[in-house]
Amino acid sequence: MKTVIIGGSHAALSAAAELRKLSAEAEIVIISSDRELPYQRPPLSKAYMSGKSTFEQILLRPEDWYATNRIGLKRGVFADRIDRAEKIVHLADGEALPYDRLLIATGARPRRLPEEIGGHLPNVHVMRDLGDAHALMDQMKDGARLVVIGGGYIGLEAASEASKKGAVVIVIEAADRILKRVACAETAEDVRALHHAHGVRIFENAALKQIVEEGGRATGVELSDGSVIAADFIVTGIGVTPDVALADQAGLSIANGVVVDRELRTSDPEIFAIGDCASFPYGGHHIRLESVQNANDMGLVAARNMLGDSVDYSPTPWFWSDQFELKLQIAGLNTGYDQVVTRPGAREGAKSHFYFREGRFLAADCLNDGATYMVARRILEGGKALTPEQVADAGFALKSLL
Template identity: 40%
Template sequence: MQEFVIVGGGQCGARAALALRDHGFAGRITLIGEERHLPYERPPLSKEHLMSSEGIEPPFIVSSAVLAERSIEMMTGDTAVILERESRSVELASGRRVAYDKLLLATGSSPRRLPSLEGMEHVFYLRTHDDAQRLSQRLVPGGHLAIIGAGFIGLELAAAARQRGLEVTVIEAQPRILMRAVPEAIASRVHALHESHGVRILCGTSAGRIAAHAAGITLSLNEGEVLDATTLVVGIGAEPRCELAQQAGLSVENGIAVNAALQTSDPAIYAAGDCCSFPYGDKRIRLEAWRNAQDQGAHASANMLGAEKPYEIIPWFWSDQYDFSLQIAGLANEATSTITRQIDEEAVILFHLADDHRILAASGWGRGNRIARDIKVAEMLIAQRARPAPDALSSAAVSLKSLLSRS
């Protein structure tokens, strides 16, 4: 009987394990997770789960009953520490050794940390359900939450904290918020929304000396201001979990390097999700996104069974803040022009084009699900390498679906 092992008990690993059974794999599946919980969804941790100080169960992806029904062995609270490629086995922190015929590394990512703050009271990072539970208990009305980093996590957290009655200050070293992932035209709208809800955002600002005291944290900012907060959250990005791959001598390049089939430099080992970098067009990218983790987990499972299909799904990101949603399809890094499609007073989509007018990406912002349908169609246009007329893209009177190729 073949034995497949998945290291990583998050979204990616769990979806891969379930997909193996869906694809008809009848061998043994072992899923290894270092957290004490069964696999759960992470996006709610910076949103709904911070809205209550009461204990909330993680949003589980799969139950013990389903794991048993599908004959998936789940090891929780244990960490893979040694990968032996010659013997095809993984040694765990508990001392247990698990053999494999095929291995999937879905080790995810971990928050980028500030070494000077290690062990300091009142300082938090947000990655796990337990992190969210501890932080939620600190979000007491009347408190002051300081956040270092104006990325998705920091801003989602800011929105949740304001809705719970805290004063919130966001400190961002870059000239504007969401510098890495979101175009300025939309980032400015996000910035304005937060300020309208009372969030203070300090861009181009860094914290020098940070000190803890009995009631909280004091931050000395580079502009001379001394900021006093009850709680500090650091949200300055994430780093891929590559320790196991590096120890085993696998190729690592901004994550565990895989080919188009999500296969590492060892043919018996695959990688997927936040931990891996993969080919996209003529470059190599790494995505920290919910849907990428889900899609790559399922895709890797099919290729472990011999499908050998390239992963060609268009990148997609989303973030909910207050009652607005931000969605981005594709990557706009190499765009040379932008066309704006104003849907209504609050909702807008930007189409990012290459030199040949091909759509590379689309960025949308609007209340509720106002932009969801158009972003979904934009994904299809990107996949088709479409080059619609600029007037058609900019006019909300023209249905985006009408621009899709029928061939």
């Protein structure tokens, strides 16, 4: 079986490794637009940017792994077009790759500010790939003035790393609080206090009007109230959009991502999609998840199904964020929560916020509380019942549910 994988992402490598594990005969080729060997993205705004990890340490696989496992890797080349009728992927360099099964793992692209308000200026950055990380690391210096637009996890991680390097950091958030889309007010309050303690100023309810330009570079931001904040460089963390251009060209079903069924098949049964670009069934509707867990687990399931198995993808999501001395670990998905219960951790300063909907446990945000995170995750994976009353009772052992 000839399998072509488009994308050099975590999802792509997970699927390729599993395909080789399950089939010694499968022909596997990965097409990556990056010139570098495939690498992990999350550490870029965490350990890599802080200098704790080298590039070699964040590689998904060492260079010799591809040859050892007979997995072709085409680097620095774009997939230009999918011919579904002939089952061929056409590359931008003119090469044509036939396939029996095709896997789309094209990921997502960061949203950028419109050019008309200054989003194109050279010192206005996003944080998505290795080049972005290097550009920011060059500017995160003692005394440099950084404005971060967007109070989500990516923006706050960039703010943390810049502050640790001595930069003067201001975060601008248009909503009434940071982490509005992804976390409860309790978690946001803890994260806000952490940043304030390290000298990061956070402006909420602060809408950007335009970037101030001088000499072809950004020199600050103007807010909707007319106030101006000076900046030497700017980071925008305003979300991502799924990279569906290739799938759209091929005529596949698109709706907030490449639509797949429970077995991760697209509207073409010979083509699968996984990772940040894929919209899959979960909880009665389709969602996208931007996480390592989702990328890895989707790759494992897709590999099996491409080889003829019939396995449903049913994840228990998890995420993490490193900011200053905080390790925030998230188990589950808090969508639709109507109650939050806070529980102190065993270590000083550790705590977790548990999310419930109509009394049913959905997720937990664990702040420097790794032991609680592991138990919460196992409770979710095992489908165990956990009540708000049990969480609120400091004497109740959560592990007893396992």
